[in-house]
Amino acid sequence: PMHIGHARSTFIGASLANILSYVGYKTIRANYMNDVGLQVAKLVTAYKIWGKGKRPKGKPDLWLWQYYVKFHETAKVKPELEEKARETLRKFELEKDKKTVDLWNKIVRWCVKGFEETYRNLGVKFDVWFYESNFRELGKEIVEKALLKNVAVRSPEGTIVTNLKDYGLPDTVLLRSDNTGLYITSDLGLTVHKFEKYKLDSAIWVVMSQQNLYFKQLFKLLELLGYPWAKNCHHFSYEAVNLPEGKMSSREGRIVMLDEVLKELTSLTYKEVEKRNPKLPRRKKMNIAKAIAVGALKYAILKVEPENKITFDWKKMLSLEGNTAPYIQYAHTRCSSILRKAKKWKKVFRIQKLEEGEKQLLKKLSLFNTIVQQAADDMRPHYICNYAYELSTVFNSFYEKCPVLSAKEAVRNFRLTLVQLTKNILKDCLNMLGIKPLEKM
Numbered sequence: 001p002m003h004i005g006h007a008r009s010t011f012i013g014a015s016l017a018n019i020l021s022y023v024g025y026k027t028i029r030a031n032y033m034n035d036v037g038l039q040v041a042k043l044v045t046a047y048k049i050w051g052k053g054k055r056p057k058g059k060p061d062l063w064l065w066q067y068y069v070k071f072h073e074t075a076k077v078k079p080e081l082e083e084k085a086r087e088t089l090r091k092f093e094l095e096k097d098k099k100t101v102d103l104w105n106k107i108v109r110w111c112v113k114g115f116e117e118t119y120r121n122l123g124v125k126f127d128v129w130f131y132e133s134n135f136r137e138l139g140k141e142i143v144e145k146a147l148l149k150n151v152a153v154r155s156p157e158g159t160i161v162t163n164l165k166d167y168g169l170p171d172t173v174l175l176r177s178d179n180t181g182l183y184i185t186s187d188l189g190l191t192v193h194k195f196e197k198y199k200l201d202s203a204i205w206v207v208m209s210q211q212n213l214y215f216k217q218l219f220k221l222l223e224l225l226g227y228p229w230a231k232n233c234h235h236f237s238y239e240a241v242n243l244p245e246g247k248m249s250s251r252e253g254r255i256v257m258l259d260e261v262l263k264e265l266t267s268l269t270y271k272e273v274e275k276r277n278p279k280l281p282r283r284k285k286m287n288i289a290k291a292i293a294v295g296a297l298k299y300a301i302l303k304v305e306p307e308n309k310i311t312f313d314w315k316k317m318l319s320l321e322g323n324t325a326p327y328i329q330y331a332h333t334r335c336s337s338i339l340r341k342a343k344k345w346k347k348v349f350r351i352q353k354l355e356e357g358e359k360q361l362l363k364k365l366s367l368f369n370t371i372v373q374q375a376a377d378d379m380r381p382h383y384i385c386n387y388a389y390e391l392s393t394v395f396n397s398f399y400e401k402c403p404v405l406s407a408k409e410a411v412r413n414f415r416l417t418l419v420q421l422t423k424n425i426l427k428d429c430l431n432m433l434g435i436k437p438l439e440k441m
Contacts, residue, residue, distance in 0.1 A: 061114025
C-alpha cells in the first residue's frame with residue numbers, strides 16, 4: 001500500500017505536470033508500476049505460503065501488505081525463504097510457468113486496484129500506466145547492444161555489468177547470471193519506448209534522492225548507447241519523508257498509511273465544516289471536508305523544498321491554521337462570497353488614488369506570471385505554494401483595510417475588480433497544486 005513517503009513523489013509529479021501544462025507544454029502524466037522483480041516475488045511467495053487462495057478482505061493492497069511484512073519477519077529466522085522467492089522469480093520471468101504467471105498477475109491486479117482507490121481519493125490522474133514487466137525483454141535486448149558496444153561487460157560470474165568507470169561512475173549490474181533482469185533492465189526498455197512512441201522533447205523522473213547515482217548511471221548508459229535524446233532525461237530528486245523515530249520501512253511494517261492520514265484529516269475537517277455550515281446537506285459537507293483534507297495533505301508536502309527532508313508529524317499534518325491549504329482555500333471562498341454579495345458591478349482597472357492596501361495587492365498580483373514561469377523553469381512547485389500563501393495574506397490585509405461593498409461606486413467597482421483578479425489567480429494556483437478551489441467552506 002501507499003505510505004506517506006509515496007505521497008511526496010505523487011504530489012510533486014502531479015503538480016509539476018499541472019505547472020508545465022499551464023505555461024504551454026504538452027505533458028503526459030505517467031505512472032510506472034514495479035510489478036516484477038524480487039520484491040514482488042517475495043509477496044507472491046508469501047501469499048502462496050500463508051494466503052492459500054484467500055481473496056482480499058477490504059482494501060486489497062492493505063490486505064496483501066500483511067503477507068509482505070510476514071515474509072520479511074519469517075525470513076530473519078528462515079533464510080531459505082529468500083531462495084524460494086528467487087525460485088518464484090525464475091518461474092515467472094524465465095520459465096513463464098503458467099500457474100506462477102497467473103498468480104503473479106492476479107496479485108498485481110489486486111495491488112493496482114488498491115492503488116487506484118487511493119489515487120481516486122487524492123484526485124490524482126494519469127494519462128498512461130507503465131508496467132515494469134512489459135519492458136523487461138526490450139531492456140534485455142538493449143543490454144545485448146551495450147555488450148556489443150563495450151558499454152557493458154560480462155563478469156567472470158556471468159553477470160552483465162556496466163563499463164562506466166572511465167566516466168567517474170561506479171559500475172552496476174544490468175542482468176543477473178541466471179538471466180533475470182533488474183529495475184535498470186526494464187528502465188532501459190521503457191525509456192527507449194517512451195521517447196520513440198511519444199516523440200518526447202524531454203522526460204522527468206520524480207524519484208527520491210536515494211536514486212541519484214542510479215539515474216546518473218542510467219542516463220550515461222543511454223548516452224553511450226547513442227540515443228541523442230539522452231541529454232533530455234531529467235531526474236527530479238527529492239528527500240525522504242521520515243517518521244520521528246527514523247526511516248519508514250514497508251518490509252518491517254513501520255509506515256504511516258496514506259489512506260489512514262486522509263481518513264483522519266477528513267474526519268477532522270468534517271467536524272469544522274459541520275460547525276460552520278450546520279444547515280448544508282450531509283453530502284455537500286462531506287465533499288467540502290474531503291476537498292479541505294486532500295488540500296491540506298498535498299500542501300503540507302508540496303510547500304517544503306524538495307532538497308529538505310520532511311519529518312512526519314500528525315499535529316502539523318492535521319493543522320488547518322497558518323501556512324496551510326485551508327488558509328488559501330478560505331481566501332478564495334472569501335473572494336467568492338464578496339462577489340456573490342456584490343451582485344451588479346462592472347470591471348474598472350483605473351482609479352485616481354490608490355490606498356496602501358490596494359497598492360500591495362496590485363504589486364503581489366502583478367508577480368503571478370513571473371512566479372509561474374520560474375516554477376516551471378526551475379521545476380519547483382513550492383514557489384506556487386509560497387506565492388499563493390503570500391497573496392492570501394496580502395488579500396486578507398487589503399480586505400481589512402479597504403472596505404469593498406460599502407465603498408462609493410467607482411472605488412467599489414475597482415476593488416471588486418481586484419477581488420475578482422485575486423480569486424482567479426488563487427484558483428489557478430490551487431489547481432496547479434492539485435487542490436480544489438472552494439466556493440464555500
